[in-house]
Amino acid sequence: MNQAWGLQQLLAAMVVPPSPATAAASGDQADGLLAAVPSARRPCRTIAVAGGKGGVGKSTVAVNLGVALASAGHETILLDADTGLANVDVLLGLSPPQHIGHMLDGECTLESLLTPAPGGLQIVPSGSGARRLAQLDNNQLAAIIRAFDDLPQPPEYLLVDTAAGLSDSVTMFAAAAAEVILVVCDEPASLTDAYGLAKVLSRDFGVRRLRMVANMVHNEGDARLLHQKLARVSDRFLDVAMEFSGWVPHDERLRQAIKRQAAVVELWPSSPSARAFKKLAESVDKWVEPGRAGLDRISFFSGREASAGEKPG
Secondary structure, three states, X not given: OHHHHHHHHHHHOOOOOOOHHHHHHHHXXXXXXXXXXXXXXXXXXXXXXXXXXXXXXXXHHHHHHHHHHHHOOOOEEEEEXXXXXXXXXXXXOOOXXXXXXXXXXXXXXXXXXXXXXXXXXXXXXXXXXXXXXXXXXXXXXXXXXXXXXXXXXXXOEEEEEOOOOOOHHHHHHHHOOOEEEEEEOOOHHHHHHHHHHHHHHHHHHOOOEEEEEEEEEOOHHHHHHHHHHHHHHHHHHOOOEEEEEEEEEOOHHHHHHHHOXXXXXXHOOOOHHHHHHHHHHHHHOOOOOOOOOXXXXXXXXXXXXXXXXXXXX
C-alpha cells in the first residue's frame, strides 16, 4: 500500500503533466501494486465435532462438513482425533502411509501428515486398532494440539472429529477448539450422553457455548424438538448456551455414500443430506467469532497467537 501511495505522490509531483497513455499505464501499475497487497486474513476457526454416544453419525457430519467447506473455497483441515479407532480415512477411501503415532514418535511432522481429500479438504489421519494410540496420556494429547502451532500457515478452518465417550481425549480436544458441535440423534441415550459431555465441558473446562446439530431426523420440526429437550435441561442445570445450528435428514443417498467410502456432498451434491451439509457449511462461515471466556486451557493455535502478540524488546 505504501509503494502504491508513493508512486501516486511521485506522479503528482512531476512538473510535466503525464499524457493520457502515461497516466493509464501508471494507474495500471498502481492497481497492480494494490492487488499484490494481501487482504487481512481472519484467525483460523477451530470446531470440534463431538456427540458423547457412538453411532450418532459424528464422523459423517465432520467429513461432509469438511468437504463442503473446502469445496466452497475455504482452506480446511480435518483432524481425526479418535486416536484408537480412527475412521475418517476409511469414510473417504484413503490409505495414508503415516498417522499421528508416527508424528509422536518423531518420524514425521504434522505438515507432512496432511493428506489430500475430495474437494480440496486435507486430513490429519490417526491410527486404528493400536492400543498405544488408544491410551495416549494428557502430555501426548497436548503435543498433538501444540503441533498445529508449527504449521507454516493456519487454515481457515480446523475441524476436529473427536472419539465417542467422555475420555480425556474427547474432552481435551473438544475444549481446545473455539466451537463445539454436538451431534445428536433422536434416541434417549444420545440426548443423555450429549448432556453428559456438555456438563463436563462446562464444569471442568469453562466452555460456555455449544452448538447442536440434529442428525438422521425426519424434518426440521423434529430437529428443533430435540434441541428444545437438550436446551431445556442445559439451561436449568448448566452454565452453557445450547444453540441450534442445523439438521441432517434421513437420506438413503447418505447411507450409500458411506458404503462407497465417499462424501455425499461430492457423490450426490443434490441429495437432501448433501444440501443440508452445504447449508451447515454456509451457516458456519457466518458464525460470530467466540471469545476466549472460561478457564485457562490449552487450545489450538494458542501458541501461535501468543507469539504473534509478543512485542520486540
